[in-house]
């Protein structure tokens with residue numbers, strides 16, 4: 001006689017997306033590990049954006065219209081190619097007028113009260129620091145799509161062009177060698193925590209930059225995952241577990257629970273063969 005007990009524990013996160021949607025799941029669930037986004041912070045200022053260029057979604061952003069910076073951007077990393085940096089920054093038209101089209105549009109002189117614009121950064125000493133980096137883009141359109149102001153936050157120039165860039169390169173290498181090579185899927189979430197200062201009394205200068213990845217295998221579990229968090233100037237807590245990062249983010253965002261990746265744990269408890 002053989003007994004086979006299969007116990008399946010599925011823990012699904014609560015909570016819930018350039019196209020502004022009520023719920024990321026309407027248009028871009030596949031950007032996220034197991035179809036679920038990181039925690040959506042409570043509050044009316046947050047908008048879910050499925051970042052759309054030429055009618056194709058490339059990544060997703062939770063945007064804070066009060067602070068005029070993202071909370072996080074999430075991306076499915078498939079491969080990277082070398083792309084041109086055209087530096088044509090876009091805005092998300094639907095943040096100001098829900099009647100606008102789904103695509104991000106190049107920002108010229110259009111005024112905007114719900115999001116940061118190029119002028120806000122001018123003469124500010126800060127870079128428009130990309131959350132989803134150009135470096136990990138899988139096509140030129142994908143690279144162009146990262147140049148949207150809702151995917152950027154004021155970042156110290158030396159940090160952006162120094163340690164943070166090096167970290168992005170290390171993560172891309174790590175995921176290429178240890179995840180993509182095994183035909184697994186790599187999910188990346190990068191975010192910021194609002195700080196005490198604003199530029200032009202409008203755009204918040206984040207106190208922290210953080211990023212995390214999860215490499216999902218066919219069992220829907222994170223086979224490898226890491227988290228990284230730094231102050232606005234340097235990586236202070238390099239390389240921690242995703243759990244540790246979540247705990248730190250709960251404190252920083254002042255929320256009870258902050259989850260980065262949906263965890264589907266499947267425990268197969270197989271009671272061994274019992275022979276009569």
Ligand SMILES: *[C@@H]1O[C@H](CO)[C@@H](O)[C@H](O)[C@H]1NC(C)=O
Nearest residue numbers: 167170171174226238239240
């Ligand atoms: C982070 O730490 C892990 C485990 O110690 C290591 O395998 C990995 O290469 C490190 N990654 C980075 C980007 O430093």
